[in-house]
Amino acid sequence: MDYSIFTRGHYLLIFISRDLRVGMAKLKCADYGFECEFVVEGQIEQVIEEFGKHTEDVHGIDYSKEALMQFILRKK
Numbered sequence: 001m002d003y004s005i006f007t008r009g010h011y012l013l014i015f016i017s018r019d020l021r022v023g024m025a026k027l028k029c030a031d032y033g034f035e036c037e038f039v040v041e042g043q044i045e046q047v048i049e050e051f052g053k054h055t056e057d058v059h060g061i062d063y064s065k066e067a068l069m070q071f072i073l074r075k076k
C-alpha cells in the first residue's frame with residue numbers, strides 16, 4: 001500500500017466501505033495519530049471535500065483533493 005502522498009510522518013487509514021462503482025467511499029481519521037473520531041462517508045466527491053476540510057481545519061494538514069482522490073482510486 002502506498003502512503004507516499006502523506007509526507008508529514010503520519011499515516012492515514014482509509015477505509016473504503018462501499019463499492020467505488022456506486023461512487024461511495026468512507027474516510028476515517030481515527031488512526032491518524034490524533035485522538036480524533038472523525039469519519040466521513042458518502043459520495044466520493046463529498047467525502048474528499050469534507051475530509052480535506054477536516055484535515056486542514058483540525059489538523060493543519062492540507063491534502064489536495066487530487067491527492068485524496070488518487071489515494072481512494074488506488075484502493076480500488
Ligand SMILES: [Zn+2]
Nearest residue numbers: 029036038058
Ligand atoms: Zn481528524
